Amino acid sequence: MTTMSNRYPSGPPARPTMRHVAALAGVGIKTVSRVMNDEPGVSEATRQRVLQATEQLNYELDLNAGNLRRTGRRTQSIGLLLPSVANPFSGEIHRAIEDALAPRGIAVFASSLDDDADRERALVSAFLRRRVDGLVLTIIARSQAYLMPETARQLPLVFIDREPVGLDADAVVTDNAEGAATAARHLLRHGHRKLAYLGDRPDIQTARERRRGFLEALGHEGIATSTIPAVDGLHDEESARQAALALLQSEDPPTAIFSSQNLVTFGAMRALRETGRGHEVALVGFDDFKLADMVEPGITVIAQHPDRIGAKAAERILARIDGDREPAERYVVPSELIVRGSGEIPPAN
Amino acid sequence: MTTMSNRYPSGPPARPTMRHVAALAGVGIKTVSRVMNDEPGVSEATRQRVLQATEQLNYELDLNAGNLRRTGRRTQSIGLLLPSVANPFSGEIHRAIEDALAPRGIAVFASSLDDDADRERALVSAFLRRRVDGLVLTIIARSQAYLMPETARQLPLVFIDREPVGLDADAVVTDNAEGAATAARHLLRHGHRKLAYLGDRPDIQTARERRRGFLEALGHEGIATSTIPAVDGLHDEESARQAALALLQSEDPPTAIFSSQNLVTFGAMRALRETGRGHEVALVGFDDFKLADMVEPGITVIAQHPDRIGAKAAERILARIDGDREPAERYVVPSELIVRGSGEIPPAN
DNA sequence: TTGAAAGCGCTAACAA
DNA sequence: TTGTTAGCGCTTTCAA
Numbered sequence: 049m050t051t052m053s054n055r056y057p058s059g060p061p062a063r064p065t066m067r068h069v070a071a072l073a074g075v076g077i078k079t080v081s082r083v084m085n086d087e088p089g090v091s092e093a094t095r096q097r098v099l100q101a102t103e104q105l106n107y108e109l110d111l112n113a114g115n116l117r118r119t120g121r122r123t124q125s126i127g128l129l130l131p132s133v134a135n136p137f138s139g140e141i142h143r144a145i146e147d148a149l150a151p152r153g154i155a156v157f158a159s160s161l162d163d164d165a166d167r168e169r170a171l172v173s174a175f176l177r178r179r180v181d182g183l184v185l186t187i188i189a190r191s192q193a194y195l196m197p198e199t200a201r202q203l204p205l206v207f208i209d210r211e212p213v214g215l216d217a218d219a220v221v222t223d224n225a226e227g228a229a230t231a232a233r234h235l236l237r238h239g240h241r242k243l244a245y246l247g248d249r250p251d252i253q254t255a256r257e258r259r260r261g262f263l264e265a266l267g268h269e270g271i272a273t274s275t276i277p278a279v280d281g282l283h284d285e286e287s288a289r290q291a292a293l294a295l296l297q298s299e300d301p302p303t304a305i306f307s308s309q310n311l312v313t314f315g316a317m318r319a320l321r322e323t324g325r326g327h328e329v330a331l332v333g334f335d336d337f338k339l340a341d342m343v344e345p346g347i348t349v350i351a352q353h354p355d356r357i358g359a360k361a362a363e364r365i366l367a368r369i370d371g372d373r374e375p376a377e378r379y380v381v382p383s384e385l386i387v388r389g390s391g392e393i394p395p396a397n
Numbered sequence: 398m399t400t401m402s403n404r405y406p407s408g409p410p411a412r413p414t415m416r417h418v419a420a421l422a423g424v425g426i427k428t429v430s431r432v433m434n435d436e437p438g439v440s441e442a443t444r445q446r447v448l449q450a451t452e453q454l455n456y457e458l459d460l461n462a463g464n465l466r467r468t469g470r471r472t473q474s475i476g477l478l479l480p481s482v483a484n485p486f487s488g489e490i491h492r493a494i495e496d497a498l499a500p501r502g503i504a505v506f507a508s509s510l511d512d513d514a515d516r517e518r519a520l521v522s523a524f525l526r527r528r529v530d531g532l533v534l535t536i537i538a539r540s541q542a543y544l545m546p547e548t549a550r551q552l553p554l555v556f557i558d559r560e561p562v563g564l565d566a567d568a569v570v571t572d573n574a575e576g577a578a579t580a581a582r583h584l585l586r587h588g589h590r591k592l593a594y595l596g597d598r599p600d601i602q603t604a605r606e607r608r609r610g611f612l613e614a615l616g617h618e619g620i621a622t623s624t625i626p627a628v629d630g631l632h633d634e635e636s637a638r639q640a641a642l643a644l645l646q647s648e649d650p651p652t653a654i655f656s657s658q659n660l661v662t663f664g665a666m667r668a669l670r671e672t673g674r675g676h677e678v679a680l681v682g683f684d685d686f687k688l689a690d691m692v693e694p695g696i697t698v699i700a701q702h703p704d705r706i707g708a709k710a711a712e713r714i715l716a717r718i719d720g721d722r723e724p725a726e727r728y729v730v731p732s733e734l735i736v737r738g739s740g741e742i743p744p745a746n
Numbered sequence: 747t748t749g750a751a752a753g754c755g756c757t758a759a760c761a762a
Numbered sequence: 763t764t765g766t767t768a769g770c771g772c773t774t775t776c777a778a
Contacts, residue, residue, distance in 0.1 A: 060551045065771055076749040081773065089747060106546040108525045112461040112472065113771035117754040123461065125506070125527070133507070134492035136485050143483035146509055155523060157474070158482070158507045160495055174504060176457045178474070197455040202409045317691060339688045342666060414755055425765040430757065438763060462755035465770040 064105040073101035084109045115179075125155045126182045126365060127175030129168070131209075132160040137310070137335065137354050138186075141208060144358025145184060148366065154181065163252060163283075165189040182365045184208060188251065191215075204368030208361045210253040211378065218368070220360045220379045224254045224334075225261030227350040227383035228308070231332040232265035234348070234385060235304045239394050240330060241271065244295050244302035245278040246288055246316060248309045255280070258308040258334055277302065288315025289322075296323045303395035304330035310337050313347065332391040334383075341388050348391025351384045413454040422450035433458045464528075474504045475531045475714060476524030478517070480558075481509040486659070486684065486703050487535075490557060493707025494533060497715065503530065512601060512632075514538040531714045533557060537600065540564075553717030555710045559602040560727065567717070569709045569728045573603045573683075574610030576699040576732030577657070580681040581614035583697070583734060584653045588743050589679060590620065593644050593651035594627040595637055595665060597658045604629070607657040607683055626651065637664025638671075645672045652744035653679035659686045662696065681740040683732075690737050697740025700733045 066084075070077040075094060082090045083098040090098075101107070115123050128145060130138035138160075146156055157180065159171045168189045175183055182204035183195075192207075193214035199205060207219040235243055245262055248255035259280070263273045277295060282288040288307065292315055295302055307313040313333030320326040327345060336351035360379050415433075419426040424443060431439045432447040439447075450456070464472050477494060479487035487509075495505055506529065508520045517538045524532055531553035541556075542563035548554060556568040584592055594611055597604035608629070612622045626644055631637040637660060644651055645668055654669075656662040662682030669675040676694060685700035709728050 061546075061549055063550055067771080070749095077771090078749055078773085079747085082748090085773085091747065094747080108522060110528055110771055111526045112528055113465055113754095114773065115754090116462055116465065116756090116771080117752095117773040119774075121754085132488075132492060133482070133495060134485075134488040136483075136488065139481075139483040139485065139488045142507070143481060143509060146482060146507075150508070153523070155506045155508070155527060157504045158491070158495075159499070159504070160492060173457060174502070177460045178504060179459055179461055197410075200410055201412055314688070314691075321691070337687070339663070339686075339692065342663075342670070342692050343688065344693050416755080426755090427757080427765055428763090431764090434757085440763060443763080459755055462770095463757060465755080465772090466757040466768095467770085468758075470770085 064107045065110075066107075068105055069098065069101045069107050072105060073097045085114075121179065122181050122369075123179050124153050125157060125178065125180050126184060126204075127172070127178070127180040128156050128158045129161050129171055129175075129183070129185045129187075130158060131186055132162060133158050134160070136338070137352070140354035141358035141361070144355045145362045145365075148359060148362030152366065161186050161188060163188045163249065169194065181369050182206070184361050184365055186210060187212060190251075192217075202373075204365050206361045206364045206368070208357055216376045218364045218376050218379070220357050220364065220381065222254070222352045222357070222383050223380050224257035224383075225264070227334060227352075228258040228261035228306070229265035230383070230385050231306050231334070231350050231391075232262045233269070234391055235306065235330055235332060236266070236269050236271070238304075238330065238392055240304040242300070242302045242395070243271070243276055243304045243306065245276060246282055246291055246295075246305060246307045246312050247278065247280045248312065249283050250280050255308055262306055262308075282309075282312045282315070285311045285315045285318070288312040289318045290315075292316040292319030293322065296320070296325060296329065302329065304332070304393075307331065307333045309333075310335035313337070313349070317343065317347065326390075327393065328396050330391055330393040330395075336386060340386075345390045345393070346388030348388045349386050351386050353381050353384070356381045413456045414459075415456075417454055418447065418450045418456050421454060422446045434463075470528065471530050471718075472528050473502050474506060474527065474529050475533060475553075476521070476527070476529040477505050477507045478510050478520055478524075478532070478534045478536075479507060480535055481511060482507050483509070485687070486701070489703035490707035490710070493704045494711045497708060497711030501715065510535050510537060512537045512598065518543065530718050531555070533710050533714055535559060536561060539600075541566075551722075553714050555713045555717070557706055557710045565725045567713045567725050567728070569706050569713065569730065571603070571701045571706070571732050572729050573606035573732075574613070576683060576701075577607040577610035577655070578614035579732070579734050580655050580683070580699050580740075581611045582618070583740055584655065584679055584681060585615070585618050585620070587653075587679065587741055589653040590744070591649070591651045592620070592625055592653045592655065594625060595631055595640055595644075595654060595656045595661050596627065596629045597661065598632050599629050604657055611655055611657075631658075631661045631664070634660045634664045634667070637661040638667045639664075641665040641668030642671065645669070645674060645678065651678065653681070653740075653742075656680065656682045658682075659684035662686070662698070666692065666696065675739075676742065677745050679740055679742040679744075685735060689735075694739045694742070695737030697737045698735050700735050702730050702733070705730045 066077050066080045070080045083095050165188050184206045186209050191214040192212035205217045211219045247259050267273050279291045307316045333349045336349045340347040415426050415429045419429045432444050514537050533555045535558050540563040541561035554566045560568045596608050616622050628640045656665045682698045685698045689696040
């Protein structure tokens with residue numbers, strides 16, 4: 049049945065193709081192709097006629113169709129897998145990558161991992177079906193060996209934040225263990241001996257590294273790590289708040305807390321405020337965040353540099369796309385201790 | 398010249414096509430197509446043989462190639478233009494859209510507008526060249542009439558946060574004027590008569606709306622708006638800080654400040670802290686933000702709901718993609734006053 | 747400088 | 763249930 053009220057009784061105007069442009073300009077289709085792709089060998093007069101036709105028809109080149117036959121088959125797009133596009137840390141990485149790729153005409157498919165291994169597989173597969181020119185991935189699955197056929201096909205691949213397992217590929221990471229060790233030493237230097245660790249899910253590589261770095265540094269300084277309360281599996285603000293609350297209200301509360309991730313830091317901050325101990329118990333958090341210097345006390349953090357991680361990842365994926373076949377490398381973006389007050393509180397008494 | 402050190406002397410293994418799968422499974426190419434697209438009319442035995450071949454070859458369907466011939470030509474992707482992917486407000490919108498589209502197999506190209514009209518045109522054009530199935534756009538150009546050919550072709554189009562000019566299309570927006578008016582009335586109710594407005598660039602529609610709503614509400618309550626210092630053009634934290642500082646240090650400083658955007662609010666917070674007036678001068682900010690309740694005093698805000706904006710935009714673009722031809726509509730997501738302390742400070746003296 | 751013909755990997759249409 | 767042929771919009775190849 050035909051809809052009578054349709055504003056386009058004969059259907060909407062069809063999207064023009066190169067054929068239409070060619071016909072209107074009175075040239076062959078290949079000439080239009082040359083103009084659209086800025087290829088040489090077209091007289092200026094012809095070029096102008098073609099351009100006028102494209103404007104008159106509102107023609108836009110179809111990149112997908114072109115890539116089908118083009119040697120090298122570039123879709124001018126990459127797949128970017130982030131912890132979550134809603135996470136400010138991810139957002140900054142994303143932005144740095146966009147800034148580096150946009151000038152090259154490469155668009156970014158962005159997806160959220162949610163630290164779910166099944167999603168990782170499904171989203172990577174979705175990227176591959178779209179024949180992206182490269183993959184920049186945050187991962188959670190135990191192994192990335194499933195990507196071996198893709199590395200064999202020389203698909204450019206860069207891992208960010210976490211290193212792949214069972215696969216040799218470029219990775220751009222923060223010095224998680226070293227950053228956490230810096231936090232530990234900072235707290236020790238301010239006299240703390242009763243420290244506590246609040247950490248994320250142990251299936252997350254960075255969480256494991258931070259835990260290891262923190263505890264090892266304490267061990268090196270003669271603290272019996274077995275005495276250190278270490279809570280794992282804190283993945284959001286509320287669980288962190290409750291864990292911190294339990295610690296603070298225990299028999300023998302810590303005089304300093306290290307929180308391994310910004311949501312965990314927020315939870316710890318809330319617990320400290322609820323117990324009125326914000327100025328008594330020291331806190332150092334991994335990850336910097338907005339307004340960290342506007343709360344009372346300011347929060348001392350081990351800051352990561354998502355913009356530099358993103359920029360480096362973009363540089364690597366572009367190099368690989370451009371044919372770089374050097375062995376895979378691991379790039380470490382150093383973290384940075386930012387002193388703001390909470391980490392410099394001495395132990396009570 | 399052949400590279401001797403190449404790990405693949407005969408070149409890397411080629412990516413398999415449907416032909417390869419068909420040959421390996423001993424079936425016709427169309428049968429493979431049926432299996433890959435879950436079309437009926439394939440015996441279970443054949444289906445299994447095909448699936449085994451795809452796994453053995455590590456085959457992934459090429460969506461771009463398929464879409465070329467498919468009726469309807471769906472790329473299963475949309476273009477999303479955000480103020481900036483690094484902006485947490487944008488990130489939440491993005492996430493809500495991803496959550497609604499991913500189950501349908503639709504991927505998202507995300508780009509940053511940076512409130513630059515030239516970028517708007519260039520990025521929309523890039524989306525069109527990729528033949529996205531729809532566009533979800535934040536805009537800054539004076540007019541969106543350049544998209545008329547696309548609406549004529551029935552390209553699904555949804556505007557978020559800001560409404561298009563010169564084009565009739567769905568839009569999902571916050572009640573900016575009403576939210577700002579709520580802020581004005583809230584401050585008046587607490588006794589303020591000397592108020593100040595700190596606003597963003599006037600070429601941004603939401604900034605104009607918030608300014609208008611704020612000043613009109615004051616006018617309705619008998620305040621001579623000509624006496625209200627209204628600073629425009631504040632696009633980042635530092636410029637807002639300086640503007641707020643100038644106001645606070647002026648002859649006749651305001652007793653209450655309304656900041657029209659979160660970065661501006663941050664700047665105002667800093668100025669208040671620097672002058673030690675955080676507990677004397679009231680502040681209401683447009684936009685909620687993380688830790689707004691953890692600073693001292695807590696910051697009273699007019700909260701937007703980016704998750705609801707994103708969810709509604711996704712619902713609309715999906716409906717349009719599915720053939721909804723109803724007249725364009727404007728959807729308003731209400732803002733919400735969240736009382737936290739800074740907005741309830743009475744005028745000094 | 748220009749264009750005709752073939753074909754990229756897939757789906758539509760139709761035949762077997 | 764299965765396969766064959768044509769063709770989507772473009773680029774490649776090669777001839778004019």
